Amino acid sequence: xxxxxxxxxxxxALSTPENAKLLAEIDKELLAENxxxxxxxxxxxxxxxxxxxxxxxxxxxxxxxxxxALRTSCPFELRLLASFPGKMKREREFHERFxxxxxxxxxxxxxxxxxxxxxxxxxxxG
Numbered sequence: 001x002x003x004x005x006x007x008x009x010x011x012x013a014l015s016t017p018e019n020a021k022l023l024a025e026i027d028k029e030l031l032a033e034n035x036x037x038x039x040x041x042x043x044x045x046x047x048x049x050x051x052x053x054x055x056x057x058x059x060x061x062x063x064x065x066x067x068x069a070l071r072t073s074c075p076f077e078l079r080l081l082a083s084f085p086g087k088m089k090r091e092r093e094f095h096e097r098f099x100x101x102x103x104x105x106x107x108x109x110x111x112x113x114x115x116x117x118x119x120x121x122x123x124x125x126g
Contacts (some may be wrong), residue, residue: 046086046094048118054077054103055110055118059091081118 044061049070056078060066063083071078098117101108110112 002030043085043087045083046091047083048081049078050110052079052080053110055081055108056112057098057108058090058104058106059086059088 004018021029044059045063047056047058047060047063047066049056049058049067051074056070058066063080067078067080095102095106098114101112101114110118
């Protein structure tokens with residue numbers, strides 16, 4: 001069965017048991033067509049973007065696009081320090097590894113173990 005967006009809106013506006021069944025059917029179809037993906041299985045890139053003694057450790061499917069987006073909202077110059085293929089799980093591992101340097105959220109101070117990690121090229125083997 002194919003439902004147009006305007007049909008879904010009309011059904012949602014008319015709260016009846018029959019419409020509730022149709023909406024449940026729509027949800028079931030949408031889930032079948034677009035199954036949820038566990039975030040830990042999504043493949044992309046773990047990146048280290050930094051500037052002014054700060055580093056953001058993040059995850060993106062398109063690192064260049066992410067860098068561009070971060071640059072538009074950042075008051076200082078940012079550059080890509082490192083990136084490599086990985087999953088979100090690997091990003092979380094880096095967050096834990098450098099947690100003592102966390103400033104806020106995904107931003108870390110570029111010093112100590114993190115500075116050494118980025119300097120010596122350990123990042124290339126993930």
